[in-house]
Amino acid sequence: MSLIRSAVMAIVAVVAASGGVARASGPCSTPEHRQFDFWIGEWRVLTPDGVVAGINRIESLHGGCVIRERYATGRGYSGESLNTYDATRKVWHQTWTDSAGLLLLLEGGFDGDSMVLEGNRTAADGRIERQRITWTPNEDGTVRQHWQVAPPDGEWTTAFDGLYTRQAATPAP
Template sequence: MLLIISIMSFHASAACDSPAHRQFDFWLGTWDVYSPQHKIVGINKITSQLNGCILTEEYQTPSGYQGQSINIFDVSNQQWHQTWVDNSGLLLSLNGKFDGQSMVLEGPGKTPKGENIVHRITWTPSADKSVRQHWESSQNNGKTWTTLFDGKYVKRK
């Protein structure tokens, strides 16, 4: 049993050292999040954990809204995966890829009326070291998109 644990420990640390595992590292840090109207709407803390295998997110707003996510590069399907939960009971399960400029994750969901919806969240790093997060939804399988959230992340010093 000790030998198996030792092998698994070595494999776990080496397993997350690939360039693909570092594609979302631009999001690491503690951020003030601003609306398009330049008002602060939240604080987000992104950390690397489990030997760099996951990124965890802790988001909160001044009004008391809170959410958390776990993000991982899934080697088995060569995609990023995010599981998001919040204090309103929302659960999002998103999958996608880094396209060379942005991390783009999508996944199915339901509207409050129970209708099918697709969520798409795009994170794009900027030259000024900020990150734009753009969350959209579609009720017609991606033919048209509606913005649900558009935030600019500015790293705290």
């Protein structure tokens, strides 16, 4: 019985050390594949003035190869992204789509202390817009998401600035 208890305790320790997500070794177990793991969790997203913007559930899927985001405001807007590290190109990729018909294709990587993904989008009027989203983990366990938009040769402006705060079990958006 003591051998079984030791094995169970070892498994519990591995799961706890991985933030509650057991990961086997495999094609997506490299340090690069783990760079975005700080975003995994159940979050309440606040605007800079403290208003709840929505709830976001970020989870690791497919053996740690995919991070799925599910966002909802509770006021009719929702969206979802799939994120993966492309080891052959050494780049992170995100595909975002939402209930407003928006499709964003972003790519980038870990830059200093932040994940930075960028891409172009064609607006309804045909103009090209540059998109940049930066996720920065903070020492207190929160995460800042700063989404910026710019015309091809113009200045960046903030489209969204959210502070992710962890919450206990949340129903899926």
